[in-house]
Amino acid sequence: MNSNPNETMFLSITPVDEATHRYTVCLAAPPHIVSDGLWGSAAANRKPMKSFLPLFELQVLLIFAITQICRLLLNPLGLPIFISQMLAGLILQACFALDPFASYMRLLFPYGTHDTITTISSIGFVLFIFINGVQMDFGLITRMGKRAWTIAISGLLVPIFCAISILSLFPFGHSGNYDDLVVALVSHTVISFAVISSFLNELQIQNSELGKLALSSALISDVLCTIVTSTGTAVMVTEDSNVKEVTRNILSLICMGILIPLVCRPAMLWIIKHTPEGRAVKDGYVYVIIVLLFILGWLSVKINQEFVLGAFILGLSVPEGPPLGSALVKKLNFFGTTFLLPIFVSISVLKADFSATHSSTSVMTMTFVVIFTHLVKIIACLVPSLYCNMPWRDALSLALILNTKGVVEIGLFCFLYDTKVIDGLGFGVMILSIMVVACIVQWSVKFLYDPSRKFAGYQKRNMMNLKPWSELRMLVCIHKPSHISSMIDVLDLCCPTTESPIIVEVLHLIELVGRALPIFIPHRLRRQASGLQHKSYSDDVILTFDIYEHDNPHAVSAYPCTAIAPxxxxxxxxxxxxxxxxxSIIILPFHQRWSSDGEVQFDDKNIRTLNNRVLEISPCSVGILVTRASHQIRGSTTRLALIYLGGHDDEEALCIARRAIRNPEVNLVVYHLVFKEDDEWGQEVDDELEDVKHAHEHNIRYQQIIAKEGAQTAAFLSDIVKEHDFFLVGRRHGIESPQTDGLTDWSEFPELGVIGDFLASPDLESRASILVVQQQLSSKAHSGWLF
Known part of the structure; x- marks a missing residue:
């Protein structure tokens, strides 16, 4: 340790045995926490750079600044977020070796403060493990298919057996530290659920079929690895241990693994039972669980286990999802994952030692073991995936995902380095291997896997290609209770009859909080399987559509489902x-809703993002419903208007209008906006409606409007907007015409199209609802990659 007392937090440093790096240090007791300020007493030696709190604040500030700069620069490359945190640690380490910065770095990171910031930031790692344990659905293991079990077990056992065979055949132990090679082998074989979940979340494929299979396989692997490693740690005999101590550790580990779920989970279920529906869990319960988290961590250390083991078992015992799981995640996520965890990653990387350049043979040997392990593991995951009839690109993507490494491995290597299982050079090589593997996997999966590819429009799924009296299959999406009545209005507008029935899939979308695995619940199948009515998040939705189906026998079949996802x-x-x-069509609610007096009741940006993404990749036609007021179409006259300019989207809206006028209580007016009076489109529309006119002369009217510019169209729409209860409009995305010239510049919501956006403007003071329709996109429109 080439440091003098002025560059440390110690008062004096006396070498005892420099060969074994043993020193006698003198530290003020109690240590200086808060300084006297820049102009404080120098005699008391309580200057800012000699006190722990000011130094800790400066260290956090510096790490945060470097991390954010790295993230800003690396973001266009599509690298994982934790890479910027690791790079910040490498930059700090490089600054210690550069002469212009070395003195400042010794001033900011004096010897004696590393343990302080490492200890504090380690709390972030513990909370990260606990949060991921909370988000795991442990009961999913019993519901796994054979495919997930096969992939997980094959990905674990095959690489270990192959690598052990290589290590036993070749004398790698003579070329370097044999423990480093074993650690590299095992650590690059195991799979961490927390790492896989974070990786899939960054790529936004967590809810895809591939993502769900990867999470299932990772859950199995993580639980099996935790059991094996904990048992191995408990039975490991050291110089100071004996049979009695080993037996005590094993029995304590078994008690912890059994008693925590048996005692804590029923207590948490009692908390949930006594929490009123829709209310948040009391903060007192949350704080008790947090205190219990650290108590169990302390007990884990007492039985020679890692501190995070108790946090992981307790996290698995917490019932996932709201209200308790989501409350814990919300309370701890920012402090643990967002604030402390990046500091922990940067400080851990700062410990790496790249100065031992003479050990090139050891570096090459470890590199070979890492590459060999990953190649074997890719093959071990790829073969069972292909055997289960997965497409080749998806199988390779799954194998790569299960090979990715991240924050959990960093914490593992840091623990092994602190306990002197691996040396500084081995720690540095493994840190670099994490960065390289994570980058390769992220880029490869982005290139190989496109979750929108299967939605390509090779089959016609729209209203226009339906036969006149065929059944109509619809999907309606509901986010909030206020959407239920408006979706019922759309179904009434489509006029379900026994001759032309409607099969409607009702999807209730709920935000995923407090769990990692998305859930899809088909309620009718669950009731048929159990014969019982289960309490559900979607009780109001289920009841409403059950009543609607009962009121329309043989005309409507409703199948309610719930999707809980990010x-x-x-x-x-x-x-x-x-x-x-x-x-044939998806009906989505608009992200804004107005009250009767024109005030915005809610504005949900997440709903708008969902609508835009569905418009881009939908396998069928899409309708966005802008609700002003609920119109009971059945039992009252509805004044329906269709704004027609031409194009596929307008033709799709026209098909909905043709179904609507089968209901004698719907009065339809088709406003055909043309550039000139003898427009050829006018005759075509008139011909399409000719047969309908004869059958429904009493409730349909066709009117041709001449509009040579957008201003004339806007003026006409302003005049008729209060004459109708419902508007049908085509989105006409990407189509320009003289009738809408100039209106595009004022469009606020492009997903509604030019006409739909104008009709939805609150300045018109209209109470009419609007259905904006986009016909199914062609296969070419789906050919782009979804990143």
Whole structure:
């Protein structure tokens, strides 16, 4: 330790045995926490750079600044977030070796403060493990298919057996530290659920079929690895241990693994039972669980286990999802994952030692073991995936995902380095291997896997290609209770009859909080399987559509489902369900809703993001419903208007209008906006409606409007907006015409199209609802990659 007392937090440093790096240090007791300020007493030696708190604040500030700069620079490359945190540690380490910065770095990071910031930031790592344990659905293991079990077990056992065979055949132990090679082998074989979950979340494929399979396999692997490593640690005999101590550790580990779930989980279920529905869990319960988290961590250390083991077992015992699981995640996520965890990653990387350049043979040997392990593991995961009839690109993507490394491995290597299982050079090589593997996997999966590819429009799924009296398959999406009545209005507008029935899939979308695995619940199948009515998040939705189906016998069949997913991945559930059920159209609620007096009741940006993504990749036609007021179409006259300019989207809206006028209580007016009076489109529309006119002369009217510019169109729409209760409009995305010239510049919501956006403007003071329709996109429109 080439340091003098002025560069440390110690008062004096006396070498005892420099060969073994043993020193006698003198530290003020109690240590200086808060300084006297820049102008304080120098005699008391309580200057800012000699006190722990000011130094800690400066260290955090510096790490945060470097991390954010690295993240800003690396973001265009699509690298994982933790890479910027690791790079910050490497930059700090490089500054210690550069002459212009070395003195400042010794001033900011004096010897004696590393342990302080490492200890504090380690709390972030513990909370990260606990949060991921809370988000795990442990009961999912019993519901896994054979495919997930096969992939997980094959990905664990095959690389270990192959690498052990290589290590036993070749004398790698003579070329370096043999413990480093074993650690490299085992650590690059195991799979961490927390790492896989974070990786899939960054790529936004957590809710895809591939993502769900990867999470299932990672859950199995993580639990098996935790059991094996904990047992191995307990039976490991050291110089100071004996049979009695080993037996005590094993029995304590078994008690911890059994008693925590048996005692804590029922207590937490009692808390949930005594929490009123819709209310948050009391803060007192949350604080008790947090205190219990650290007590169990202390007990884990007492039985020679890692501190995080108790946190992991307690996290698995917490019932996932709201209200308790989501409350714990919300309380701890920012402090643990967002604030402390990046500091822990940067400080851990700062410990790496790259100065031992003479050990090139050891570096090459470890590099070979790492590469060999990953190649074997890719093959071990790829073969069972292909055997289960997965597409080759998806199987390779899954194998790569299960090979990724991240924060959990960093924490593991840091623990092994602190306990002197591996040396500084081995720690540095493994840290670099994490960065390289994570970058390769992220880039490769982005290139190989496109979750929107299966939605390509090779099959016609729209209203226009339906036969006149065929059944209509629809998917309606509901986020809030206020959406239920408006979706019922759309179903009434489509006029379900026994001759032309409607099969409607009702999807209730709920934000995923407090768990990592998305959930899809088909309620009718669950009731048929159990014969009982289960309490559900979607009770109001289920009851309403059950009543609606009962009121329309043989005309409506409703199948309610619930999807609990992250907001940025909900479009996957919507498109998957529409694709599987061969729906012709998806009805989505608009992200804004107005009250009767024109005030905005809510404005949900997540709903708008969902609508835009569904419009881009939908396997069928899409309608966005802008609700002003609820119109009871059945039992009262509805004044329906269709704004027609031409194009596929307007033709799709026209098909909905043709179904609507089968209801004698719907009066339809088709406003055809043309550039000149003898427009050729006018005759075509008139011909399409000719047969309908004869059958429904009493409730349909066709009117041709001449509009040579956008201003004339806006003026006409302003005049008729209060004459109707419901508007049908085509989105006409990407189509320009003289009738809308100039209106695009004022468009606020492009997903509604030019006409739909104008009609939805609150300046018109209209109470009419609007359905904006986009016809199914062609296969070419789906050919782009979804990053």
């Amino acid at each position: 907001p940025n991945l909900m479009h996957e559930d919507v498109c998957n369900l529409a694709f599987d059920k061969v729906a």
